[in-house]
Amino acid sequence: MIKNTHTMNPNEFDVIIIGGGITGAGTQRDCAMRGLKTLLIERSDIATGATGRNHGLLHSGARYAVNDSESAEECIRENRILRKIAAHCIDETGGLFITLPEDDPEYQNTFVESCLRAGIEAEVIDPELARRWEPTVNQNLTGAVKVPDASIDPFRLCAANMLDAKLRGGQVRLHTTVTGFIKEGDTVRGVHTRNAQTGQVNDFYARIIVNAGGVWAQEIAAMAGAQISLYPAKGSLLIFAHRVNKHVINRCRKPSNADILVPGDTVCIVGTTSSRIPLDACDEVAVTPEEVNLLITEGSKLAPVLSSTRILRAYAGVRPLISTDKDDSGRNITRGFVILDHESRDGIKGLVSICGGKLTTYRLMAEKTTDLLCRKLGNEKKCMTAVSPLPGSEEGSYEKVAQKIWETPSTAQKAAAFRMGTRAFRMRSSDRWNDALVCKCEEVSVGEINGAIERMDASTLTDLRRRTRLGMGPCQGEFCACRAAGLLAASHGCIDREREDLNQFLQERWKGNFPIGWGDTLREAEYTQWVYKFVLGL
Amino acid sequence: MRFDTVIIGGGLAGLTAGIALQREGKSTAIISTGQNALHFFSGSFESVVEKNERMIDFFAKAGIPLHYAPGVRLMPLGSFRPSALCLEDTDIFPTAKVGSKVLIVNFMGYHDFFSTFLAEGLEKEGMQCRIRLLDLPELEPLQRSPGGMRSVQMARILDPIWEKFVQEVRLLIKDEDIVVIPQVFGLKDPSTPGLIREDLPVRAIFAGTLPPSVPGIRTQQLLGRNYERLGGTYLKGDHALRALTKDNRIIGVSTKNLDRHYLKADTFILASGSYFSKGLRSNPFEITEPVFDLDVNYSPERSDWYNPKFAADQPYMHYGVKTDENLHAIKGGTVIQNLYAIGSVMGVSHPRFGFGAGLAIRSAFHVTDQIVQESKV
Structure with a gap:
């Protein structure tokens, strides 16, 4: 159980983690499992940064095998672990690397050899077999390699890590901004915070503070007087309204623009582009028409049907790439992760930053970070996150879970079991x-929405969207937003706040829709304008 | 098949035009996909502020009583908006202070009616509100079906048992002088809302729900029935494909169900609505009108189509087919003398005809008057 809590005041912790992305959530879980008293502070909601703005791809490592063998080895190890501990977040799709007539035919050999060297099961298959497995794949493919890629729901994964930390005594404060550090000499002792919804101001203290701010880590470190050099790279993606592919489809060539198509639940996602952007532009990244055109053109080479498939949404994320040097040259950028101990780097005690990395390797990043924290705090507990399943994943497949709860589960009940794993037992x-x-x-049912409000810290419509997939389907939240607003209003009782929440939800939705505003998307958008402005009178 | 006029679109504009022409003894056909803006009609005739006797009389003859009383009406999310001409069961009040104490009644398990938002809106205007939920056993089958509690399904069950509903509401009323009820009555029988109102001891307000709109669907059914009774040919569930043109005149229009057969007429009216009803079509490069390929006014730069702020006025909604001042459609820069455009296929608003229901009806009258005039010459 949790040590020393009786000697601490409620605002004192062993570890404070700043950042509610997958790195922060994973680190909190690991700390909590080793008996540390933790607080996670997130200025917005879970998974709002790069965690929730990527493909949702559980890398096999194959993509990195040729150029970055270390990352590839990390990926495949973590890939195997996550299939066990996070089964309810993963759709075991498998992946294909296809060679098209315009691609270098020699690359496939190099690719397969590199994969095998990294321990990734890469198997060359007959192009004809690939066409049979994946009827929507570009029929002109000249080669295909099967790899253990999969699709993963980053929101669910992040929420499950945080939930487990909470079950083990961890505390989470969402919509709370760190406004400054409390320092004693060269030692960081705590943080000043402000709640964005209530305006309440609080101070929290910890023996050590972890900066897991993703692309905002540089700003956070600077508040403590420490220095990190980030190189933010924007990546844009498109979500299509139907799931056209069964497998993850990659191009078998050097990583480039829009060469991965990932199926996810009822949709599929193509991406990404890559362009460096200034750090101060990270808060509001927009997808440009040129990027949309590029994604459609290149994506259609993977699966030609995409050129005529409705696009649901365009979105962009910012990769928090990092340079380990202080010289700002940018030459040493790595796709791996780095843990920065500001005590040895900047002479600032009590602050550790964790930067870079990938969704697939979040658990390893958390393990290494927690190892460092434990060394500093004199805790000798071993990391157990690689063998201990996340809440929801204790029973394996969602079909099994659904059948245990309901003898003959309906589609909606199966969907709930898929999203919640064993936590769906509460719905029985x-x-x-x-x-x-x-x-x-x-x-998504009323029970599931109320569950997310009561037990998963959802306080806005976009919070609900990340936790339940509310409004992620073809209508993009046309009416469900309004229905859920009614349920939220009933729970917190503030109508003005809920009306503003609904406005923000619609704005957020429009932001992802207007870059692709034609055809059915424009029809839906016009309908929304009529319904909300003229019928409901928002 | 030959008609005096063929109308493409069976929404408020198309039905108004069809009825107006049939009443003048013309033979007409309406091609209707069945999907139109009446499905989310608020019950208020937007942009009609004057006492338009012609509209009131026109709808009364179709069995749809309207009432004119410039003031404000209660919106489904609790705000008040100006309104002047409404369906009978959509209330207009001189001011937003509609009473002193309000009882808001909703049904258990119904999430498309926003009682807490309504209460807050009314409380802001100085009224006291109480919310009560009714659990009618008749609704249980709907409650047990995951998507069952929706306005139209509920109206089908509630219309025949309105007297029981009134009894239950009577039991809930304490000292309130106003009771607010979801607008889920009077789908088949348009007299139900009026009967409920008469039977309740205090004033009843019907407040809107999420679409589909029960008063909107009722209005469409009544207009459609009136049109057919007047001898109009109502082609439901069909849609116009393309036009046969000769010497800059439209000869006929083909439809999906009539195969290669053309509907021929002297004049044609395009009342096909905007994007939602597929009267306008868009792709990444252009906005088009799919049946006649008419000229559409829009910016060639796609980035001009949108305002990034959702709440702002959206330029794309103002795009529509080009017409001359008498609403003749224009193709390739040339006016087509026997083709008119009415309603929102011209864009969301029109400087002369207004927007919403006002635009639909006024432009329909404007065009049918011309057609009748021309035939008399």
């Missing part, structure tokens, strides 16, 4: 009110 006692659907596209 559901009455007739709980089964009503809020979101028809994704089959």
Whole structure:
């Protein structure tokens, strides 16, 4: 159990983690499992940065095998671990690396050899077999390699890590901004915070503070007087309204623009572009028309049907790439991760930053960070995150979970089990009110929405979207947003706040829609304008 | 098949035009996909501020009583908006202070009616509100079906048992002088809302729900029935494909269900609506009108189509087919003398005809008057 808590005041912790992305959530879980008293502070909601703005791809490592064998080895090891501990977040799709007529035919050999060297099961298959497995793949492919890629839901993964930390005594404060550090000489003792929703100001103290701020880590470190040099690279992606592919489809060539197509739940995602942007532009990244055109053109080479498939949404994330040098030259950029101990680097005690890395290797990043923290805190507990399943993943497949709860589960109940894993057991006692659907596209029920509000810290519509997939389907939250707003209003009781929340949700949705505003997307957008402005009177 | 006029689109504009022409003894056909803006009609005739006797009389003859009383009406999320001409069950009040104490009644498990938002809106105007939920056993089958509690399904069950509903509401009323009820009555029988109102001891307000709109669908059914009773040919569930043109005149229009057969007429009216109803079509490079390929006014730069702020006025909604001042459509820069455009296929608003229901009806009257005039010459 948790040590020393009786001697601490409620605002004192062993470890404070800044950042509610997958790195922060994973680190909090690891710390909590080793008996440390933790607090995670996130200025917005879970997974709002790079964690929630990528492909949702569980890398096999194959993409990095040729150029970055170390990353490739890390990926495949973590890939195997996550399939066990996070089964309910993963769709075991498998992946294909296809060679097209315009690609260098020699690359496939180099690719397969590099994969095998890194320990990745890469198997050359007959192009004909690839066409049969994946009817929508570009029929002109001249080669295909099968690899153990998979699709992963980053929101669910992040929420499950945080939930486990909370079950082990960890505390989470969302929508809370760190406004400054409390320092004693050269030692960081705590943080000043402000709640963005209530305006409440609080100070929290810890023996050590972890900066897991992703692309905002540089700003956070600077507040403590420490220096990090980040090189933010923007990547844009498109979500298509149908899932056209079964496998993850990659191009078998050097990594380039829009050469990965990942199936995810009911949709599929193509990406990415890559362009460096200034650090102060990271808060508001927009997808440009040129990027949209590029993604459609290149994506259609993977699966030609994409050129005529409706696009649901365009979005962009910023990769927090890092240079380990202080010289700002930028030559040593790595796709791996680095843990910066500011005590040895900058002479600032009590602050550690964790930067860079990938979604697939988040657990390893958390393990290495927690190892360092434990050394500093004199804790000798071993890391158990590689063998201990996340909440929701204790039973393996979601079909099994659904059948244990409901003898003959409906589609909606299966969807709930898929999203919640074993946590769907809480829905068994559901009455007739709980089964009503809020979101028809994704089959999200009243019970699930209320569960996310009560147990998963959801306080806004976008929070609900990340936790339940509410509004992620073809209608992009046309009516379900309004229904869920009613449920949120009933829980927090502040209508003005909920009206503003609904406005923000619609704005966020429009931001992802107007870059692709034609065809059915424009029809839907016009309908939304009419309904909310003229019918409902928002 | 030959008609005096063929109308493409069976929404408010198309039905108004069809009825107006049939009443003048013309033979007409309406090609209707079945999907139109009446499905989310608020019950208020937007942009009509004057006492338009012609509109009131026109709808009364179709069995749709309207009432004119410039003031404000209660919106589904609790705000008040100006309104002047409404369907009978959409209330207009001189001011937003509609009473002193309000009882808001909703049904258990119904999430498309926003009682807490309504309460807050009314409280802001100085009224006291109480929310009560009714659990009618008749609704249980809907409650047990995941997508069952939706306006139209509920109206089908509630219309026949409105008297029981009134009894239940009577039991809930304490000292309130106003009761607010979801607008889920009177789908088949348009008299139901009026009967409920008469039978309740205090004033009843029907407040809107999420679409589909029960008063909107009722209005469409009544207009459609009136059109057919007047002898109009109502082609439901069909859509216009393309036009046969000769010497800059439209000869006929083909439809999906009539195969290669053309509907021929002297004049044609395009009332096909905007993007939502597929009267306008868009792709990454252009905005087009799919049946006649008419000229559409829009910016060739796609980035001009949108305002990045959702709440702002959206330029794309103002795009529509080009017409001359008498609403003749224009193709390739040339006016087509026997083709008119009415309603929102011209864009969301029009400087002379207004927007929403006002635009639909006024432009329909403007065009049918011309057609009748011309035939008399």
